[in-house]
Amino acid sequence: MVIQFIADHNLEALLERLRRYGELHAPVLSDDGVLRFAALTQGETSDLSALRTLLPPKKYLLHPQETILNYSADTGYQLPVEVAPPLILLGLHPCDLAGINYLDRIFLGDEPDPIYAARRAALTLIGVSCIPDKFCSCQQMISPLKALSDLFLNSLDDGFAVTSASLRGDELLEGIKDILEEREGEMPEDSRRFFGHVVSEQLRHELDLTLPEWQELADRCLGCGACSICCPTCYCFDVLEFSGLDGRSAVRVRQWDNCLFKSHAQVASGMSFRKDRAERFRYRYRHKYRGFGALQGVPSCVGCGRCRVVCPTGIDLRPLTERLEEVRHG
Protein backbone atom coordinates (compact mmCIF):
# COMPACT_ATOMS: atom_id res chain seq x y z
CA MET A 1 0.00 0.00 0.00
CA VAL A 2 0.98 3.62 -0.42
CA ILE A 3 1.92 5.31 2.84
CA GLN A 4 2.15 9.03 3.51
CA PHE A 5 5.50 9.19 5.21
CA ILE A 6 7.26 11.88 7.19
CA ALA A 7 10.96 11.33 7.77
CA ASP A 8 12.54 11.97 11.18
CA HIS A 9 14.62 14.80 9.72
CA ASN A 10 11.40 16.57 8.76
CA LEU A 11 9.88 16.48 12.25
CA GLU A 12 11.08 19.94 13.12
CA ALA A 13 9.44 21.25 9.98
CA LEU A 14 6.27 19.39 10.98
CA LEU A 15 6.20 21.16 14.35
CA GLU A 16 6.61 24.49 12.59
CA ARG A 17 3.69 23.74 10.28
CA LEU A 18 1.46 22.60 13.12
CA ARG A 19 2.03 25.89 14.93
CA ARG A 20 0.17 27.61 12.11
CA TYR A 21 -3.02 25.91 13.27
CA GLY A 22 -2.82 26.79 16.94
CA GLU A 23 -0.66 26.65 20.04
CA LEU A 24 1.30 23.42 19.94
CA HIS A 25 1.43 21.27 23.07
CA ALA A 26 3.26 17.96 23.43
CA PRO A 27 4.95 15.85 26.14
CA VAL A 28 7.89 17.83 27.52
CA LEU A 29 10.36 16.49 30.06
CA SER A 30 10.96 19.17 32.71
CA ASP A 31 14.20 19.83 34.57
CA ASP A 32 12.79 18.10 37.65
CA GLY A 33 12.19 14.95 35.62
CA VAL A 34 8.43 15.16 35.17
CA LEU A 35 6.91 14.44 31.76
CA ARG A 36 4.03 16.85 31.21
CA PHE A 37 1.93 18.01 28.31
CA ALA A 38 3.11 21.59 27.89
CA ALA A 39 3.57 24.27 25.26
CA LEU A 40 6.33 23.26 22.87
CA THR A 41 8.28 26.41 22.27
CA GLN A 42 10.22 27.20 19.14
CA GLY A 43 13.26 24.97 18.80
CA GLU A 44 12.12 22.61 21.56
CA THR A 45 11.54 18.98 20.65
CA SER A 46 9.28 16.39 22.17
CA ASP A 47 10.13 12.76 22.74
CA LEU A 48 7.17 11.18 20.98
CA SER A 49 8.08 7.69 22.18
CA ALA A 50 7.87 8.69 25.86
CA LEU A 51 5.01 6.71 27.33
CA ARG A 52 3.03 8.60 29.89
CA THR A 53 2.75 12.18 31.04
CA LEU A 54 2.00 12.63 34.75
CA LEU A 55 -1.38 14.27 34.10
CA PRO A 56 -3.38 13.02 31.15
CA PRO A 57 -4.70 15.38 28.45
CA LYS A 58 -7.95 15.74 30.40
CA LYS A 59 -6.29 18.71 32.09
CA TYR A 60 -6.96 20.70 28.91
CA LEU A 61 -10.67 19.88 29.03
CA LEU A 62 -11.39 19.95 32.76
CA HIS A 63 -9.21 22.12 34.95
CA PRO A 64 -8.41 20.97 38.52
CA GLN A 65 -10.48 23.87 39.81
CA GLU A 66 -12.57 26.13 37.62
CA THR A 67 -15.49 28.53 37.75
CA ILE A 68 -18.65 27.11 36.24
CA LEU A 69 -21.05 29.91 37.20
CA ASN A 70 -20.74 33.54 38.19
CA TYR A 71 -23.40 35.04 40.43
CA SER A 72 -24.28 38.65 40.97
CA ALA A 73 -27.29 40.06 42.78
CA ASP A 74 -28.23 42.03 39.64
CA THR A 75 -27.95 39.38 36.95
CA GLY A 76 -28.29 36.10 38.84
CA TYR A 77 -26.26 33.08 37.78
CA GLN A 78 -24.42 33.33 34.49
CA LEU A 79 -22.13 31.01 32.57
CA PRO A 80 -18.56 32.23 32.34
CA VAL A 81 -17.43 33.20 28.87
CA GLU A 82 -15.09 30.43 27.77
CA VAL A 83 -12.40 31.62 25.41
CA ALA A 84 -10.66 28.58 24.01
CA PRO A 85 -7.99 29.40 21.43
CA PRO A 86 -7.04 26.60 19.00
CA LEU A 87 -4.74 24.05 20.60
CA ILE A 88 -2.83 21.30 18.83
CA LEU A 89 -2.12 18.33 21.10
CA LEU A 90 0.67 16.25 19.66
CA GLY A 91 1.88 12.94 21.01
CA LEU A 92 -1.33 11.37 22.31
CA HIS A 93 -1.10 7.61 22.62
CA PRO A 94 -4.17 5.48 21.84
CA CYS A 95 -5.09 5.13 25.55
CA ASP A 96 -5.20 8.91 25.97
CA LEU A 97 -7.25 9.23 22.78
CA ALA A 98 -9.69 6.66 24.15
CA GLY A 99 -9.74 8.62 27.41
CA ILE A 100 -10.84 11.73 25.54
CA ASN A 101 -13.45 9.62 23.75
CA TYR A 102 -14.83 8.61 27.15
CA LEU A 103 -14.91 12.19 28.45
CA ASP A 104 -16.70 13.20 25.23
CA ARG A 105 -19.40 10.65 25.97
CA ILE A 106 -19.85 12.09 29.46
CA PHE A 107 -19.61 15.81 28.73
CA LEU A 108 -20.96 16.02 25.18
CA GLY A 109 -23.74 13.45 25.65
CA ASP A 110 -27.37 14.27 26.18
CA GLU A 111 -26.71 17.53 28.03
CA PRO A 112 -23.45 19.00 26.68
CA ASP A 113 -21.29 20.86 29.17
CA PRO A 114 -20.71 24.28 27.55
CA ILE A 115 -17.25 24.80 29.05
CA TYR A 116 -16.05 21.36 28.04
CA ALA A 117 -17.64 21.69 24.60
CA ALA A 118 -15.88 24.99 23.89
CA ARG A 119 -12.48 23.62 24.90
CA ARG A 120 -13.01 20.36 23.05
CA ALA A 121 -13.96 22.14 19.83
CA ALA A 122 -10.67 24.05 20.00
CA LEU A 123 -8.57 20.86 20.27
CA THR A 124 -6.83 19.13 17.41
CA LEU A 125 -5.67 15.66 18.39
CA ILE A 126 -2.56 14.12 16.90
CA GLY A 127 -1.98 10.57 18.02
CA VAL A 128 1.29 8.65 18.04
CA SER A 129 1.81 4.90 18.19
CA CYS A 130 3.64 3.42 21.17
CA ILE A 131 5.09 0.27 22.63
CA PRO A 132 3.30 -0.71 25.88
CA ASP A 133 5.46 -1.22 28.98
CA LYS A 134 4.84 -3.29 32.10
CA PHE A 135 2.42 -0.74 33.54
CA CYS A 136 0.25 -0.60 30.41
CA SER A 137 -2.79 -2.83 30.17
CA CYS A 138 -4.39 -1.73 26.91
CA GLN A 139 -3.36 -5.04 25.40
CA GLN A 140 -5.08 -7.03 28.16
CA MET A 141 -8.41 -5.34 28.24
CA ILE A 142 -10.33 -4.87 25.06
CA SER A 143 -12.17 -1.57 25.27
CA PRO A 144 -15.31 -0.35 23.52
CA LEU A 145 -13.92 3.21 23.63
CA LYS A 146 -12.54 4.56 20.39
CA ALA A 147 -8.99 5.85 20.01
CA LEU A 148 -9.97 8.68 17.68
CA SER A 149 -7.66 11.44 16.52
CA ASP A 150 -7.47 13.96 13.72
CA LEU A 151 -4.05 12.81 12.61
CA PHE A 152 -2.17 9.69 13.64
CA LEU A 153 1.56 9.12 13.39
CA ASN A 154 2.57 5.52 13.17
CA SER A 155 6.20 4.95 14.09
CA LEU A 156 8.40 3.36 11.42
CA ASP A 157 12.18 2.88 11.34
CA ASP A 158 13.17 6.31 10.13
CA GLY A 159 9.99 8.33 10.53
CA PHE A 160 6.23 8.06 10.78
CA ALA A 161 3.38 6.97 8.55
CA VAL A 162 0.76 9.73 8.74
CA THR A 163 -2.96 9.10 8.42
CA SER A 164 -5.92 11.38 8.78
CA ALA A 165 -9.17 10.39 10.43
CA SER A 166 -11.19 13.59 10.25
CA LEU A 167 -11.87 16.64 8.13
CA ARG A 168 -9.50 18.63 10.30
CA GLY A 169 -6.93 15.89 9.80
CA ASP A 170 -7.38 16.16 6.04
CA GLU A 171 -6.79 19.87 6.26
CA LEU A 172 -3.59 19.36 8.26
CA LEU A 173 -2.42 16.69 5.84
CA GLU A 174 -2.92 19.11 2.97
CA GLY A 175 -0.92 21.74 4.85
CA ILE A 176 2.09 19.45 5.34
CA LYS A 177 1.93 17.85 1.90
CA ASP A 178 5.32 19.12 0.81
CA ILE A 179 7.21 17.55 3.71
CA LEU A 180 5.54 14.17 3.22
CA GLU A 181 6.74 11.54 0.82
CA GLU A 182 4.79 8.65 -0.63
CA ARG A 183 6.21 5.28 0.18
CA GLU A 184 5.28 1.76 -0.68
CA GLY A 185 5.00 -0.44 2.43
CA GLU A 186 2.88 -2.14 5.07
CA MET A 187 1.23 -0.14 7.81
CA PRO A 188 2.35 -1.68 11.10
CA GLU A 189 -0.22 -2.51 13.76
CA ASP A 190 -0.55 -0.12 16.66
CA SER A 191 -2.31 0.00 20.05
CA ARG A 192 -5.44 1.50 18.52
CA ARG A 193 -6.41 -2.07 17.72
CA PHE A 194 -7.22 -2.68 21.41
CA PHE A 195 -9.95 -0.08 21.28
CA GLY A 196 -13.35 0.20 19.63
CA HIS A 197 -14.56 -3.33 20.29
CA VAL A 198 -17.90 -4.70 21.37
CA VAL A 199 -17.54 -5.84 24.96
CA SER A 200 -19.05 -8.93 26.46
CA GLU A 201 -22.29 -9.06 28.35
CA GLN A 202 -20.57 -10.28 31.52
CA LEU A 203 -19.45 -6.75 32.34
CA ARG A 204 -22.99 -6.13 33.48
CA HIS A 205 -22.82 -8.61 36.35
CA GLU A 206 -22.81 -7.16 39.83
CA LEU A 207 -19.82 -7.48 42.11
CA ASP A 208 -19.72 -9.38 45.35
CA LEU A 209 -19.54 -6.93 48.24
CA THR A 210 -18.30 -9.60 50.64
CA LEU A 211 -14.99 -10.29 48.89
CA PRO A 212 -12.05 -9.78 51.29
CA GLU A 213 -10.16 -8.00 48.51
CA TRP A 214 -12.06 -4.74 49.00
CA GLN A 215 -10.83 -4.43 52.57
CA GLU A 216 -7.29 -5.45 51.59
CA LEU A 217 -7.20 -2.59 49.09
CA ALA A 218 -8.66 -0.19 51.65
CA ASP A 219 -5.98 -1.15 54.18
CA ARG A 220 -3.24 -0.16 51.76
CA CYS A 221 -4.76 3.05 50.41
CA LEU A 222 -3.28 6.30 51.74
CA GLY A 223 -6.22 8.30 50.36
CA CYS A 224 -3.90 10.67 48.50
CA GLY A 225 -6.15 10.99 45.47
CA ALA A 226 -3.36 10.57 42.91
CA CYS A 227 -5.10 7.65 41.15
CA SER A 228 -8.06 9.71 40.02
CA ILE A 229 -6.16 12.93 39.40
CA CYS A 230 -3.82 11.12 37.03
CA CYS A 231 -6.57 9.04 35.42
CA PRO A 232 -7.50 10.07 31.87
CA THR A 233 -11.16 9.23 32.45
CA CYS A 234 -11.85 10.10 36.11
CA TYR A 235 -14.11 13.10 35.85
CA CYS A 236 -15.82 13.16 39.28
CA PHE A 237 -15.94 16.66 40.61
CA ASP A 238 -17.06 18.47 43.73
CA VAL A 239 -19.08 21.65 43.46
CA LEU A 240 -18.45 24.54 45.86
CA GLU A 241 -19.70 28.08 46.00
CA PHE A 242 -17.68 30.99 47.35
CA SER A 243 -19.16 34.38 48.12
CA GLY A 244 -17.48 37.51 46.89
CA LEU A 245 -16.17 40.10 49.34
CA ASP A 246 -18.74 42.62 48.12
CA GLY A 247 -21.53 40.55 49.65
CA ARG A 248 -23.41 40.65 46.33
CA SER A 249 -21.51 38.21 44.15
CA ALA A 250 -20.34 34.62 44.21
CA VAL A 251 -18.53 32.07 42.11
CA ARG A 252 -19.51 28.45 41.80
CA VAL A 253 -16.53 26.23 41.14
CA ARG A 254 -16.01 22.60 40.40
CA GLN A 255 -12.86 20.80 41.38
CA TRP A 256 -11.52 17.33 40.75
CA ASP A 257 -12.73 14.83 43.33
CA ASN A 258 -11.82 11.25 44.18
CA CYS A 259 -14.24 8.45 44.98
CA LEU A 260 -11.98 7.24 47.79
CA PHE A 261 -12.35 10.51 49.73
CA LYS A 262 -14.57 10.65 52.79
CA SER A 263 -16.83 13.36 51.39
CA HIS A 264 -17.37 11.83 47.94
CA ALA A 265 -20.62 10.08 48.82
CA GLN A 266 -21.50 12.29 51.76
CA VAL A 267 -24.75 14.24 51.69
CA ALA A 268 -26.01 17.32 53.52
CA SER A 269 -26.94 15.64 56.79
CA GLY A 270 -23.43 14.22 57.07
CA MET A 271 -24.68 10.76 56.16
CA SER A 272 -22.55 8.91 53.62
CA PHE A 273 -23.57 6.28 51.10
CA ARG A 274 -20.10 4.76 51.21
CA LYS A 275 -18.81 5.14 54.75
CA ASP A 276 -15.71 3.03 54.58
CA ARG A 277 -12.93 2.83 52.09
CA ALA A 278 -13.64 -0.81 51.22
CA GLU A 279 -17.08 0.16 49.87
CA ARG A 280 -15.48 3.02 47.99
CA PHE A 281 -13.04 0.63 46.33
CA ARG A 282 -15.91 -1.51 45.13
CA TYR A 283 -17.50 1.61 43.70
CA ARG A 284 -14.24 2.66 42.05
CA TYR A 285 -13.80 -0.78 40.55
CA ARG A 286 -17.35 -0.74 39.19
CA HIS A 287 -16.82 2.59 37.50
CA LYS A 288 -13.43 1.73 36.05
CA TYR A 289 -14.10 -1.82 34.88
CA ARG A 290 -17.87 -2.18 34.51
CA GLY A 291 -19.28 1.25 33.96
CA PHE A 292 -22.61 2.39 35.28
CA GLY A 293 -25.55 4.64 34.54
CA ALA A 294 -25.99 5.36 30.85
CA LEU A 295 -22.55 3.85 30.25
CA GLN A 296 -23.15 0.54 31.97
CA GLY A 297 -21.02 -2.09 30.30
CA VAL A 298 -18.51 0.51 29.11
CA PRO A 299 -15.37 0.21 31.25
CA SER A 300 -13.69 3.55 31.69
CA CYS A 301 -10.18 2.18 32.25
CA VAL A 302 -8.11 2.70 29.12
CA GLY A 303 -5.07 0.83 30.45
CA CYS A 304 -2.65 3.77 30.51
CA GLY A 305 -1.09 2.55 33.77
CA ARG A 306 -0.91 5.96 35.42
CA CYS A 307 -2.78 4.92 38.59
CA ARG A 308 -0.34 2.07 39.16
CA VAL A 309 2.66 4.29 38.54
CA VAL A 310 1.57 7.09 40.88
CA CYS A 311 0.05 5.06 43.73
CA PRO A 312 2.48 5.42 46.66
CA THR A 313 1.67 1.90 47.84
CA GLY A 314 1.45 0.30 44.40
CA ILE A 315 -2.26 -0.54 44.44
CA ASP A 316 -3.32 -2.38 41.29
CA LEU A 317 -7.00 -3.07 40.60
CA ARG A 318 -6.39 -5.35 37.61
CA PRO A 319 -5.93 -8.68 39.42
CA LEU A 320 -9.44 -8.19 40.76
CA THR A 321 -10.83 -8.78 37.29
CA GLU A 322 -9.52 -12.35 37.32
CA ARG A 323 -10.49 -12.88 40.92
CA LEU A 324 -14.06 -11.79 40.24
CA GLU A 325 -14.27 -14.18 37.32
CA GLU A 326 -13.14 -17.00 39.60
CA VAL A 327 -15.82 -16.16 42.13
CA ARG A 328 -18.49 -15.95 39.47
CA HIS A 329 -17.66 -19.33 38.01
CA GLY A 330 -17.29 -20.93 41.44
Add this chain to the structure above:
Amino acid sequence: MRKLRVAIAGLTACSGCQLSLLNCEDELPGLLEQIEFHYFPMALSPALLEGEYDAALVEGCISMPHEVELLQELRRRSRYLIALGTCAVWGGVAALRNGEDRELLRQQVYGLNPLACETFNPQPLQSLVQVDAAVSGCPPEKDELLRLLAGLVRGALPVSIDYPVCTECRMRENLCLLTERDILCLGPLVLGGCGARCPSMLVPCEGCRGPVPESNMKEYLELCAQKGFGRLTVLERLHRFCPERKI
Protein backbone atom coordinates in the same frame (compact mmCIF):
# COMPACT_ATOMS: atom_id res chain seq x y z
CA MET B 1 -27.44 45.98 55.10
CA ARG B 2 -26.15 45.57 58.62
CA LYS B 3 -22.41 44.95 58.77
CA LEU B 4 -21.10 41.66 60.09
CA ARG B 5 -19.90 42.27 63.63
CA VAL B 6 -16.63 40.45 64.24
CA ALA B 7 -14.18 39.94 67.08
CA ILE B 8 -10.63 38.81 66.35
CA ALA B 9 -8.49 37.66 69.24
CA GLY B 10 -5.07 36.16 69.70
CA LEU B 11 -4.20 33.77 72.52
CA THR B 12 -0.87 31.95 72.95
CA ALA B 13 0.63 32.10 69.46
CA CYS B 14 2.86 34.20 67.24
CA SER B 15 0.06 36.44 65.89
CA GLY B 16 0.98 35.30 62.39
CA CYS B 17 -2.58 34.24 61.56
CA GLN B 18 -3.94 37.68 62.42
CA LEU B 19 -1.06 39.22 60.52
CA SER B 20 -2.01 37.16 57.46
CA LEU B 21 -5.37 38.88 57.54
CA LEU B 22 -3.79 42.32 57.91
CA ASN B 23 -1.57 41.45 54.96
CA CYS B 24 -4.63 41.28 52.70
CA GLU B 25 -4.01 44.94 51.97
CA ASP B 26 -5.80 45.04 48.62
CA GLU B 27 -8.94 43.50 50.08
CA LEU B 28 -9.12 45.28 53.44
CA PRO B 29 -11.00 48.40 52.23
CA GLY B 30 -13.65 46.15 50.66
CA LEU B 31 -13.85 44.04 53.82
CA LEU B 32 -14.42 47.13 55.93
CA GLU B 33 -17.53 47.93 53.90
CA GLN B 34 -19.06 44.58 54.87
CA ILE B 35 -17.55 43.92 58.26
CA GLU B 36 -17.25 45.83 61.49
CA PHE B 37 -14.08 44.61 63.17
CA HIS B 38 -15.29 45.66 66.58
CA TYR B 39 -12.76 43.85 68.73
CA PHE B 40 -9.32 43.33 67.18
CA PRO B 41 -6.61 44.31 69.74
CA MET B 42 -3.77 43.63 67.33
CA ALA B 43 -5.08 46.21 64.86
CA LEU B 44 -7.51 48.48 66.72
CA SER B 45 -7.64 50.39 69.93
CA PRO B 46 -9.36 50.65 72.26
CA ALA B 47 -10.14 46.95 72.51
CA LEU B 48 -13.26 46.38 74.52
CA LEU B 49 -15.63 43.44 74.30
CA GLU B 50 -19.10 44.85 73.97
CA GLY B 51 -22.44 43.40 72.93
CA GLU B 52 -22.81 40.36 70.69
CA TYR B 53 -20.74 39.23 67.73
CA ASP B 54 -21.75 37.41 64.59
CA ALA B 55 -18.41 35.68 64.66
CA ALA B 56 -15.28 35.47 66.77
CA LEU B 57 -12.05 34.40 65.08
CA VAL B 58 -9.54 33.14 67.59
CA GLU B 59 -5.86 32.52 66.95
CA GLY B 60 -3.62 30.52 69.26
CA CYS B 61 -4.03 28.00 72.02
CA ILE B 62 -4.97 28.48 75.66
CA SER B 63 -2.16 28.41 78.21
CA MET B 64 -3.06 31.08 80.79
CA PRO B 65 -6.05 31.71 83.08
CA HIS B 66 -6.91 35.07 81.51
CA GLU B 67 -7.08 33.36 78.11
CA VAL B 68 -9.63 30.94 79.49
CA GLU B 69 -11.74 33.89 80.61
CA LEU B 70 -11.38 35.71 77.30
CA LEU B 71 -12.24 32.62 75.28
CA GLN B 72 -15.32 31.88 77.39
CA GLU B 73 -16.38 35.50 77.10
CA LEU B 74 -15.99 35.40 73.30
CA ARG B 75 -17.93 32.16 73.16
CA ARG B 76 -20.80 33.62 75.16
CA ARG B 77 -21.01 36.71 72.99
CA SER B 78 -20.62 35.08 69.54
CA ARG B 79 -22.90 33.18 67.23
CA TYR B 80 -19.94 31.45 65.62
CA LEU B 81 -16.56 30.82 67.19
CA ILE B 82 -13.91 29.95 64.65
CA ALA B 83 -10.49 28.48 65.37
CA LEU B 84 -7.97 30.36 63.29
CA GLY B 85 -4.76 28.52 62.48
CA THR B 86 -3.08 25.35 63.62
CA CYS B 87 -2.41 26.41 67.24
CA ALA B 88 -6.10 27.13 67.81
CA VAL B 89 -7.16 23.92 66.05
CA TRP B 90 -4.49 21.41 67.16
CA GLY B 91 -2.36 23.07 69.86
CA GLY B 92 0.46 23.79 67.44
CA VAL B 93 4.10 24.37 68.28
CA ALA B 94 3.25 25.92 71.65
CA ALA B 95 2.06 22.53 72.84
CA LEU B 96 5.19 20.72 71.64
CA ARG B 97 6.53 20.00 75.13
CA ASN B 98 3.26 19.33 76.89
CA GLY B 99 4.45 15.97 78.13
CA GLU B 100 7.30 17.50 80.14
CA ASP B 101 7.66 19.01 83.61
CA ARG B 102 6.41 22.59 83.38
CA GLU B 103 8.44 23.91 86.31
CA LEU B 104 11.63 22.64 84.67
CA LEU B 105 10.65 24.19 81.34
CA ARG B 106 9.92 27.48 83.06
CA GLN B 107 13.35 27.54 84.69
CA GLN B 108 15.04 26.78 81.36
CA VAL B 109 13.48 29.88 79.84
CA TYR B 110 13.07 32.34 82.72
CA GLY B 111 15.61 31.12 85.24
CA LEU B 112 14.54 31.61 88.84
CA ASN B 113 12.66 34.85 88.20
CA PRO B 114 9.02 34.60 89.19
CA LEU B 115 6.50 34.60 86.32
CA ALA B 116 3.98 37.42 86.03
CA CYS B 117 1.17 34.93 85.69
CA GLU B 118 0.32 31.31 86.03
CA THR B 119 0.54 29.07 82.94
CA PHE B 120 -0.56 25.54 82.11
CA ASN B 121 -0.12 23.06 79.27
CA PRO B 122 -1.22 24.75 76.04
CA GLN B 123 -4.46 23.31 74.70
CA PRO B 124 -6.45 23.74 71.48
CA LEU B 125 -9.66 25.80 71.74
CA GLN B 126 -11.98 22.83 71.48
CA SER B 127 -10.69 21.46 74.78
CA LEU B 128 -12.54 24.33 76.46
CA VAL B 129 -15.32 25.61 74.21
CA GLN B 130 -17.43 24.51 71.28
CA VAL B 131 -15.75 25.46 68.02
CA ASP B 132 -18.08 25.96 65.05
CA ALA B 133 -15.49 25.92 62.28
CA ALA B 134 -11.75 25.69 61.88
CA VAL B 135 -9.32 27.12 59.40
CA SER B 136 -6.04 25.29 59.77
CA GLY B 137 -2.56 26.31 58.66
CA CYS B 138 0.57 27.97 59.95
CA PRO B 139 -0.59 30.47 58.92
CA PRO B 140 -3.84 29.84 57.02
CA GLU B 141 -3.80 30.77 53.34
CA LYS B 142 -4.85 34.31 52.54
CA ASP B 143 -7.55 33.03 50.18
CA GLU B 144 -8.98 30.86 52.93
CA LEU B 145 -9.23 33.83 55.29
CA LEU B 146 -10.95 35.96 52.68
CA ARG B 147 -13.32 33.15 51.75
CA LEU B 148 -14.07 32.59 55.41
CA LEU B 149 -14.98 36.25 55.95
CA ALA B 150 -16.91 36.55 52.68
CA GLY B 151 -18.85 33.42 53.60
CA LEU B 152 -19.64 34.73 57.08
CA VAL B 153 -21.06 37.91 55.56
CA ARG B 154 -23.58 35.62 53.86
CA GLY B 155 -24.10 33.59 57.04
CA ALA B 156 -22.13 30.57 55.84
CA LEU B 157 -19.41 28.58 57.57
CA PRO B 158 -16.49 27.28 55.51
CA VAL B 159 -16.62 23.81 53.98
CA SER B 160 -14.09 21.57 55.66
CA ILE B 161 -11.43 19.95 53.51
CA ASP B 162 -11.04 16.18 53.73
CA TYR B 163 -8.22 15.46 51.31
CA PRO B 164 -4.47 15.53 51.93
CA VAL B 165 -1.73 17.78 50.57
CA CYS B 166 -0.89 15.11 47.93
CA THR B 167 -4.15 15.77 46.10
CA GLU B 168 -3.30 19.36 45.28
CA CYS B 169 0.35 18.42 44.75
CA ARG B 170 -0.58 15.96 42.01
CA MET B 171 -3.12 18.44 40.59
CA ARG B 172 -0.14 20.74 40.09
CA GLU B 173 1.61 17.89 38.27
CA ASN B 174 4.48 17.83 40.75
CA LEU B 175 6.81 14.94 41.13
CA CYS B 176 6.31 13.06 44.42
CA LEU B 177 9.06 13.89 46.91
CA LEU B 178 8.28 10.82 49.01
CA THR B 179 8.00 8.11 46.37
CA GLU B 180 10.19 9.53 43.60
CA ARG B 181 12.87 11.35 45.61
CA ASP B 182 12.85 9.38 48.87
CA ILE B 183 12.38 12.57 50.91
CA LEU B 184 10.32 12.35 54.10
CA CYS B 185 7.24 14.30 53.07
CA LEU B 186 4.17 14.21 55.32
CA GLY B 187 1.83 15.02 52.44
CA PRO B 188 -0.36 11.87 52.60
CA LEU B 189 -1.23 12.47 56.28
CA VAL B 190 -1.75 16.20 56.25
CA LEU B 191 -4.80 18.28 55.44
CA GLY B 192 -4.73 19.98 52.04
CA GLY B 193 -5.94 23.45 51.15
CA CYS B 194 -2.51 25.04 50.88
CA GLY B 195 -2.20 24.20 47.17
CA ALA B 196 0.81 22.04 48.08
CA ARG B 197 2.77 25.23 48.70
CA CYS B 198 5.94 23.55 50.04
CA PRO B 199 6.26 20.40 47.88
CA SER B 200 5.76 22.62 44.82
CA MET B 201 9.02 24.31 45.84
CA LEU B 202 10.65 20.91 46.41
CA VAL B 203 10.36 21.38 50.19
CA PRO B 204 8.71 18.38 51.89
CA CYS B 205 5.43 18.87 53.73
CA GLU B 206 6.09 19.49 57.44
CA GLY B 207 2.49 18.97 58.39
CA CYS B 208 1.56 22.51 59.40
CA ARG B 209 -2.13 22.08 58.61
CA GLY B 210 -2.68 19.13 60.92
CA PRO B 211 -3.92 15.61 60.20
CA VAL B 212 -6.31 14.70 57.40
CA PRO B 213 -9.40 12.67 58.41
CA GLU B 214 -9.02 8.93 57.76
CA SER B 215 -5.22 9.08 57.52
CA ASN B 216 -3.68 5.65 57.03
CA MET B 217 -0.83 5.82 59.53
CA LYS B 218 -0.03 2.11 59.44
CA GLU B 219 0.53 1.97 55.71
CA TYR B 220 2.33 5.32 55.68
CA LEU B 221 4.78 4.13 58.35
CA GLU B 222 5.30 0.96 56.33
CA LEU B 223 6.12 3.02 53.23
CA CYS B 224 8.49 5.23 55.23
CA ALA B 225 10.21 2.17 56.67
CA GLN B 226 10.89 0.97 53.11
CA LYS B 227 12.48 4.35 52.42
CA GLY B 228 14.65 4.06 55.52
CA PHE B 229 12.74 6.42 57.82
CA GLY B 230 12.14 4.93 61.23
CA ARG B 231 8.88 5.13 63.09
CA LEU B 232 10.20 7.63 65.64
CA THR B 233 11.58 10.00 63.02
CA VAL B 234 8.20 10.08 61.32
CA LEU B 235 6.19 10.48 64.52
CA GLU B 236 8.42 13.26 65.81
CA ARG B 237 7.98 15.18 62.57
CA LEU B 238 4.27 14.62 62.70
CA HIS B 239 4.13 15.68 66.34
CA ARG B 240 5.49 19.16 65.63
CA PHE B 241 2.25 20.87 64.66
CA CYS B 242 -0.35 18.80 66.45
CA PRO B 243 1.25 17.44 69.62
CA GLU B 244 -2.09 17.28 71.38
CA ARG B 245 -3.42 14.68 69.00
CA LYS B 246 -2.78 11.11 70.04
CA ILE B 247 -1.27 9.27 67.12
